[in-house]
Amino acid sequence: MTADRPDSHRLLSAESGGPLLSWYDREKRDLPWRHTSDPYAIWVSEIMLQQTQVSTVIPYWNRWMQRFPTVRSLAEADEQEILAHWQGLGYYRRCRLLQQGARFVVEHGLPTRMSEWLKVPGVGRYTAGAIASIALSEPVPLVDGNVERVYARLAGDDAAGKVLHDAAWKWAELNVYSERPGDWNQALMELGATVCRPNSPNCRECPLSGQCVALSASRVEELPAKVAKTKAVQLRHLVCVPLCGDEVGLRQIPAGQWWEGMWEFPRFEVAPGAESADLQQLVGTGWLESAGAFRHSVTHHRIQVEVSYLSFEEKLDSLRWVRLSDLPEVPMPAPQRKALSMVLEQMGRT
Numbered sequence: 001m002t003a004d005r006p007d008s009h010r011l012l013s014a015e016s017g018g019p020l021l022s023w024y025d026r027e028k029r030d031l032p033w034r035h036t037s038d039p040y041a042i043w044v045s046e047i048m049l050q051q052t053q054v055s056t057v058i059p060y061w062n063r064w065m066q067r068f069p070t071v072r073s074l075a076e077a078d079e080q081e082i083l084a085h086w087q088g089l090g091y092y093r094r095c096r097l098l099q100q101g102a103r104f105v106v107e108h109g110l111p112t113r114m115s116e117w118l119k120v121p122g123v124g125r126y127t128a129g130a131i132a133s134i135a136l137s138e139p140v141p142l143v144d145g146n147v148e149r150v151y152a153r154l155a156g157d158d159a160a161g162k163v164l165h166d167a168a169w170k171w172a173e174l175n176v177y178s179e180r181p182g183d184w185n186q187a188l189m190e191l192g193a194t195v196c197r198p199n200s201p202n203c204r205e206c207p208l209s210g211q212c213v214a215l216s217a218s219r220v221e222e223l224p225a226k227v228a229k230t231k232a233v234q235l236r237h238l239v240c241v242p243l244c245g246d247e248v249g250l251r252q253i254p255a256g257q258w259w260e261g262m263w264e265f266p267r268f269e270v271a272p273g274a275e276s277a278d279l280q281q282l283v284g285t286g287w288l289e290s291a292g293a294f295r296h297s298v299t300h301h302r303i304q305v306e307v308s309y310l311s312f313e314e315k316l317d318s319l320r321w322v323r324l325s326d327l328p329e330v331p332m333p334a335p336q337r338k339a340l341s342m343v344l345e346q347m348g349r350t
């Protein structure tokens with residue numbers, strides 16, 4: 001590492017905690033997982049917070065910790081039940097990995113250091129750093145999107161993508177405050193989330209403004225440098241809700257597909273230009289009634305979801321039939337629930 005490299009940028013306050021920790025002690029948000037030092041509870045919060053907003057996570061975390069209060073209770077739970085508790089948070093792979101991780105911990109014992117947490121399935125460098133520093137007070141760094149942005153601006157680093165990510169880790173390692181590593185790391189993330197925001201950062205309120213290279217060079221809006229976005233892929237899905245009295249027909253989503261293991265109404269991926277007559281042919285039996293359409297995004301895929309329903313006199317053996325009142329217990333992806341509410345509204349059954 002050379003002295004000129006931005007990732008060697010040393011915060012003046014890193015030895016004492018300084019203005020950043022004073023600011024954090026004063027301004028930090030009151031979040032439920034900040035009232036515990038249980039590594040499992042912090043682990044759950046960190047996994048839920050990946051790609052999900054804090055306000056969305058709070059009620060999920062509270063319900064989860066009530067139902068699965070210990071790592072053993074999660075390890076022993078039925079997969080369908082954990083998926084049902086996760087539904088609506090998306091990115092269901094996180095949920096399955098969390099349970100795999102819990103089973104690993106039950107078998108091998110609760111890790112006591114970051115290097116041991118890294119061996120747990122589903123726990124990457126960020127999560128291991130978060131659990132070890134926050135729950136175990138180990139002086140190790142962490143970098144998420146917020147810390148990366150704070151670093152790029154504070155140090156005036158023009159790098160993007162992986163180069164920026166690696167530089168942010170080096171910088172975080174250099175600056176971790178060993179007296180209160182958990183609070184230090186959370187303070188950096190909090191600063192990125194509430195002050196050094198992606199758009200319109202509030203530099204006037206920033207406790208580190210006196211040390212910020214981007215601010216002094218009037219380059220705040222330019223940093224971090226933008227990475228070329230992955231081009232969006234357009235898809236078209238036809239969702240058919242089968243109804244028979246008070247029951248709806250579901251099928252389990254096969255392995256290898258989005259939302260695998262959860263339950264859905266029959267869904268067909270159709271060509272963007274297909275006509276409605278072609279779609280009717282695809283479904284076969286019964287006559288489709290349209291209930292409208294909506295758009296849904298999964299990573300860089302933009303899906304046009306077209307919703308129809310079919311009424312049956314007799315239940316098809318190929319589907320699992322569930323009473324409408326029992327559906328909340330069945331793990332289903334959010335767009336499937338939305339499709340059902342459109343159908344029920346169309347039929348005047350809400």
Ligand code: SF4
Binds near residue numbers: 154203215220
């Ligand atoms: S001064 Fe502004 S740009 Fe610099 S770290 Fe603080 S909020 Fe971010």
